[in-house]
Amino acid sequence: MEPLALLWDGILAATDPAIFACTILGAVIGLLIGALPGLGPTAGVAIMLPVAAGFGGVAAIACLGGVYYGSMFGGAITSILLGIPGDAPSVMTVIDGYPMAQKGEAGRALGTSVFASFVGGFLGIAGLVALSVPVSRYALAFGPTEMTAMMCFALSLLSVLGGRNAFKGFTALALGLWLGMVGLDPISGLPRYTGGSMNLFDGLDFSIIAVGLFGLTAIFTSLEVNVDKPVAKYTFASLLPRVSDAVQTRWQLLQGSVVGFFVGVLPGVGASAATMISYALAKRLSPTPEKYGTGIVEGVAAPEAANNSASYGSMIPLFTLGIPGSATTAVMMGGLIMVGLQPGPLLFTENPEFVWSVFGSFAIGNLALVFLTLLLTPLLAAALFVPTAYLYPIVIAVIVYGVFAIDASTFNVTLTILAGGAGIILARLDYPAVPLILGLVLGPLLERNIRRTLIQSQGDLLVFVERPIALGLFIATVFVLLIPLFLKLTGRKKIAADEAEV
Amino acid sequence: MTYGLSNFVKHGRAVGLGLLTAAAIAVSAAAAEYPDKDIKMIIPFGAGGGSDTLARTIAGVIEEMKLIPVKILPENRTGGSGAVGYSAVAKEKGDPYHLATVSVSFFTTPLLGGSPVSYKDFTPLAAIAQSPYIMVVPTSSEYQKLDDLKKTPRFTTGTTGVVSDAALLAKMTSNALGIQIDSVPFDGEGEVMGALLGGHVNVGFLNPSEAMAQMKAGKLRPLAITSAERSPAFPDIPTFKELGYGEILHTQLRGLVMPADVPPEVVTYWEGVLQKVATSEQWKKQYIDRFHDIPDYVDAKGFKEVLERTNARYETMMKELGIIK
Numbered sequence: 001m002e003p004l005a006l007l008w009d010g011i012l013a014a015t016d017p018a019i020f021a022c023t024i025l026g027a028v029i030g031l032l033i034g035a036l037p038g039l040g041p042t043a044g045v046a047i048m049l050p051v052a053a054g055f056g057g058v059a060a061i062a063c064l065g066g067v068y069y070g071s072m073f074g075g076a077i078t079s080i081l082l083g084i085p086g087d088a089p090s091v092m093t094v095i096d097g098y099p100m101a102q103k104g105e106a107g108r109a110l111g112t113s114v115f116a117s118f119v120g121g122f123l124g125i126a127g128l129v130a131l132s133v134p135v136s137r138y139a140l141a142f143g144p145t146e147m148t149a150m151m152c153f154a155l156s157l158l159s160v161l162g163g164r165n166a167f168k169g170f171t172a173l174a175l176g177l178w179l180g181m182v183g184l185d186p187i188s189g190l191p192r193y194t195g196g197s198m199n200l201f202d203g204l205d206f207s208i209i210a211v212g213l214f215g216l217t218a219i220f221t222s223l224e225v226n227v228d229k230p231v232a233k234y235t236f237a238s239l240l241p242r243v244s245d246a247v248q249t250r251w252q253l254l255q256g257s258v259v260g261f262f263v264g265v266l267p268g269v270g271a272s273a274a275t276m277i278s279y280a281l282a283k284r285l286s287p288t289p290e291k292y293g294t295g296i297v298e299g300v301a302a303p304e305a306a307n308n309s310a311s312y313g314s315m316i317p318l319f320t321l322g323i324p325g326s327a328t329t330a331v332m333m334g335g336l337i338m339v340g341l342q343p344g345p346l347l348f349t350e351n352p353e354f355v356w357s358v359f360g361s362f363a364i365g366n367l368a369l370v371f372l373t374l375l376l377t378p379l380l381a382a383a384l385f386v387p388t389a390y391l392y393p394i395v396i397a398v399i400v401y402g403v404f405a406i407d408a409s410t411f412n413v414t415l416t417i418l419a420g421g422a423g424i425i426l427a428r429l430d431y432p433a434v435p436l437i438l439g440l441v442l443g444p445l446l447e448r449n450i451r452r453t454l455i456q457s458q459g460d461l462l463v464f465v466e467r468p469i470a471l472g473l474f475i476a477t478v479f480v481l482l483i484p485l486f487l488k489l490t491g492r493k494k495i496a497a498d499e500a501e502v
Numbered sequence: 503m504t505y506g507l508s509n510f511v512k513h514g515r516a517v518g519l520g521l522l523t524a525a526a527i528a529v530s531a532a533a534a535e536y537p538d539k540d541i542k543m544i545i546p547f548g549a550g551g552g553s554d555t556l557a558r559t560i561a562g563v564i565e566e567m568k569l570i571p572v573k574i575l576p577e578n579r580t581g582g583s584g585a586v587g588y589s590a591v592a593k594e595k596g597d598p599y600h601l602a603t604v605s606v607s608f609f610t611t612p613l614l615g616g617s618p619v620s621y622k623d624f625t626p627l628a629a630i631a632q633s634p635y636i637m638v639v640p641t642s643s644e645y646q647k648l649d650d651l652k653k654t655p656r657f658t659t660g661t662t663g664v665v666s667d668a669a670l671l672a673k674m675t676s677n678a679l680g681i682q683i684d685s686v687p688f689d690g691e692g693e694v695m696g697a698l699l700g701g702h703v704n705v706g707f708l709n710p711s712e713a714m715a716q717m718k719a720g721k722l723r724p725l726a727i728t729s730a731e732r733s734p735a736f737p738d739i740p741t742f743k744e745l746g747y748g749e750i751l752h753t754q755l756r757g758l759v760m761p762a763d764v765p766p767e768v769v770t771y772w773e774g775v776l777q778k779v780a781t782s783e784q785w786k787k788q789y790i791d792r793f794h795d796i797p798d799y800v801d802a803k804g805f806k807e808v809l810e811r812t813n814a815r816y817e818t819m820m821k822e823l824g825i826i827k
Contacts, residue, residue, distance in 0.1 A: 045550070046548050046549035046550050047549065049549045049550045050549065050558070139696070139700075140696060140699050140700035140701075141700060142700070143697055143700055143701075143702030144686070144697070144702060145702075184583065184614070184616075184664075185664075186663075186664070186687060186689065187664065187687050188664060188823075188824075188825065189614065189663075189664030189665055189820070189823070189825045190825060191614070191615075191616065196615075198581075198582035198583075198585045198586070198611075198616050198617060198618075199581065199582060201582050201583050201585065201611070201616050202581065202582065202583060267692055267693050267696040268688075268689055268690070268692075268693050317692070317696065318692075321695075321696075321699065322695070322712075322715045322716065323692045323695045323696050323699070324690065324691075324692035325692055325693070325696065326692075327690070329692070330550065330551070330690060330691075330692060331548070331549065331550035331551075332550075333550075333692075334549075334550030334551065334554070334555060335550065337555065337711070337792060337793075338555065340792070342711075342714065342715050343715060344714075344715020344716055344718065344719055345715065345716065345719035345721055346715065346718055346719045347715075407580050407581050407586075408579070408580075409581055409586070411581075448689070452686045452687070452688070455658070455684055455685075455686050456658050456684075456686060456702070456703070458684075
């Protein structure tokens with residue numbers, strides 16, 4: 001119970017007015033940045049870095065941490081209300097959150113996302129505090145070979161998200177995989193599918209595509225149907241969160257938190273992949289998978305718990321090993337150096353008070369965000385009372401601003417609009433957008449790790465089955481793929497639920 | 503809407519360019535008054551990264567020591583692997599109110615054909631520190647010293663991106679020791695470190711600040727350092743030269759550049775400023791001690807030679823790898 005006592009001391013230290021103020025400042029900024037389509041946690045932490053560095057010491061890192069997990073709370077807001085992912089890790093929240101809002105349950109959906117974010121955050125902090133040392137060892141055991149197996153396993157789980165028509169689902173996935181290849185070849189260095197444009201050298205930013213493909217497409221399509229779409233009959237009750245939802249979704253909350261934590265801790269994977277795996281798993285394990293995608297609280301709870309928990313998981317390699325496993329933690333590491341600390345394995349032993357105070361601030365920030373967001377929920381949900389003729393122009397302006405702010409580049413804005421246009425074509429032809437996004441996120445991870453493994457092994461494919469973790473994951477992959485087939489052959493129920501609309 | 507926006511930007515740039523050219527002419531006419539307005543420091547990479555920290559620290563020290571009468575305004579202009587930011591500076595030909603720092607992408611992106619500008623489109627001012635690389639193995643490995651590596655024919659190392667100093671050093675070390683070190687490209691320094699500590703690659707060529715923390719914690723063992731002389735921060739690590747491999751000499755110079763064709767008196771002015779920075783207590787405290795670089799001042803001429811040599815090295819390596827013809 002020593003970590004608990006240390007955490008308690010840390011929480012007390014973090015109640016220092018200056019640190020507390022910086023924590024809240026970070027959390028609120030994170031909330032806003034998360035809600036702003038396009039801008040995500042990495043950009044948010046980077047924007048705040050020069051400001052936060054000025055606070056010095058614990059306050060600086062408490063503030064940056066606040067931006068990080070605050071954005072995980074905020075990302076859900078636009079995902080649910082408008083169907084526009086606020087940032088990359090909240091793409092999966094759109095799938096059930098947006099239909100809920102359209103059914104007039106925006107308050108419930110937002111409430112669920114707040115509960116889920118809190119539970120994910122709480123369990124994530126608990127894991128960060130109690131398990132950081134063994135978990136960091138587990139993270140190191142994942143080399144390119146293991147990551148390849150992990151990605152295969154993830155894709156096998158995700159095959160459940162393909163939509164009604166398997167052929168169209170796989171086509172969309174292939175399209176996503178192809179889009180993931182645009183940019184400089186990560187292994188050989190040659191430009192691929194860039195058409196010579198240097199704007200494409202860094203590849204397609206997944207959040208920019210997602211904002212266009214989900215957000216703009218939703219707006220364009222609804223405009224096409226009826227500009228003065230009558231606002232659905234919302235009652236005041238529909239704006240309020242329901243505590244009973246937290247109880248109802250307890251298993252999805254737990255599952256999402258655990259998956260988010262263990263996926264988030266892996267270097268280079270990140271919260272977005274964690275939400276995808278968590279959502280797919282929730283659907284797989286559900287007795288009624290066909291309901292996923294129609295707007296149910298379970299579909300909001302799983303990914304929202306996962307992204308918060310993943311944000312703390314990804315901080316473990318940073319604090320225990322001095323290894324930033326994601327773009328966001330790399331910026332946070334810059335913050336640690338700027339306040340005069342040396343991130344590395346000795347950070348805990350040399351500066352225990354610092355580390356525990358920072359962790360304490362996380363606990364405070366996580367709790368504070370629950371109150372902030374619950375209070376805001378009715379207000380935010382009321383945005384849906386605004387007629388689309390007023391709402392959409394504002395939303396489009398906000399999207400353009402958010403996307404432009406990532407790199408101050410008009411190219412990205414064009415890209416979002418193109419993605420929005422492509423989204424309409426896909427929707428018309430009934431190709432699901434989700435597999436495309438999965439391909440875009442997981443494709444590069446899969447490709448890179450296969451090629452890294454083959455460089456290491458000098459082309460020998462046997463390495464994939466010689467390493468125990470990789471072998472285990474491959475066996476699990478085969479199982480996941482074969483179970484539905486087996487059940488179908490033996491005439492029992494269908495698990496894969498490919499009929500469900502995604 | 504996009505059309506309108508980009509049009510606006512182009513228009514704005516054209517006006518800016520005109521003003522700046524006018525300013526440049528005014529400056530060369532009365533160079534004694536330089537600088538008479540704030541100087542833009544373009545950082546072609548995102549906030550929080552190595553380039554960003556370097557640029558902001560230099561700007562901070564200059565301001566703290568009041569070395570110039572105007573302000574330096576750091577600005578991040580990311581995209582295109584550095585091409586966007588570097589072209590923004592190079593475009594202001596002859597204008598001594600734009601600064602940038604040098605990075606690996608400064609050379610590699612243009613070599614790949616990914617940038618309209620190359621190192622030739624810049625005026626080197628001076629360098630104020632050099633960052634060596636430290637070759638390391640995990641402490642659990644059987645190799646105690648550099649020559650022990652010769653017992654094994656093949657190794658792997660992690661590099662950030664395909665063309666990097668680590669990849670370059672792997673090649674140089676392979677040739678010098680008669681072994682084979684294959685580079686596995688990762689997406690960030692953190693992933694490289696994870697692969698090294700997790701035993702997924704065998705050797706590493708790390709920045710001093712990355713290596714320091716892990717060596718202090720006893721996770722990594724240093725074999726050699728790539729500077730000409732031992733680094734004050736690591737007095738116990740032998741140089742490759744001492745160990746009989748004088749050809750393995752490669753450090754990253756931390757220096758500033760301006761667009762091409764700035765007046766020579768501006769270069770002299772900045773040599774003076776940067777020499778003061780290089781020898782200052784503030785620079786030592788805020789950068790050298792924090793990142794464990796080697797304090798060193800290199801004037802414009804010397805810096806230019808290093809830039810040319812570094813570019814040639816990358817060019818050769820990329821040709822050998824078949825990336826460019």
